[in-house]
Amino acid sequence: MxxxxxxxxxxxxxxxxxxxxxxxxxxxxxxxxxxxxxxxxxxxxxxxxxxxxxPKGAAALRMALGAPPYRGSRPAGSLTCDVLRWPLPSWPGLAFEALLGPGGEVWNQWFVRPEGPMTVAFTDLTPWACVVGDLGASFPGAVQIEGPAPHHWTVDFPHDGRTYRARFVYGLIQRLE
Known part of the structure; x- marks a missing residue:
């Protein structure tokens, strides 16, 4: 295969x-x-x-996804990281992003909005509808917490006097608790 x-x-x-x-x-x-x-x-x-x-790291991603349509850079503290992004058919409007450290190793990989985080309403927090960045842009006080498994993220955030927990896999919302 x-x-x-x-x-x-x-x-x-x-x-x-x-x-x-x-x-x-x-x-x-x-x-x-x-x-x-x-x-x-x-x-x-x-x-x-x-x-x-x-192939490992970014080379493995290129093998599966082809050349990235987007290549850029992003500061991370005192370092500058390379950013690679690919659109995927199952998630239109999003891109799968790999953040590469100075040696070319993949530091992070997850879904993002290519144009940057979008402000979403609480009712928009449905599976596969938003990414971690959207929650941070939409709910001041949102806090990322380490997820329970590889490529899992948890974000706690306040809304209407309550704290909610959003669970993400590869940066894409899966469920709200």
Whole structure:
């Protein structure tokens, strides 16, 4: 099996399934993909990550997604990091972003809005509708907390006198608690 955009999306969805199996099932149906294909894509990506001769980091992303349509830079403290972004068909209006450290290693990878965070209403906090940056731009006092698994983020934020917790996978909202 070649590992391209479709397989990459399925590998991302495998992790998202941890928090939102229903949304992943909907997406699989829309892609005409099976759960077996989802599992196979995840297993393939995992094998590539551990294979000694397989591309790593940004090279692995380029292998799956092609050349990034966007390349830029971003300051991170006293360092300047490279930023690579790819649009993915299953998440229109968003881009999958890789932040590369000075040695080219991937420091972070998640979904962002290419034009920057968007202000969203509380009612807009539905699965796959916003990214971590949107919550920070929309709810002053939002605090990011380490997630319970790789590529998971948690953001606590106040709204109408209560504190809510949003759970994200690859920076994309999965559920609100």
């Amino acid at each position: 070649a590992f391209r955009v479709r397989e990459f999306e399925l590998a991302l969805m495998h992790r998202m399934q941890d928090l939102n199996a229903g949304k992943v099932e909907e997406a699989l149906h829309g892609m005409s993909a099976s759960r077996a294909e989802l599992r196979a894509a995840h297993a393939h990506w995992t094998r590539l990550a551990h294979a000694p001769r397989a």
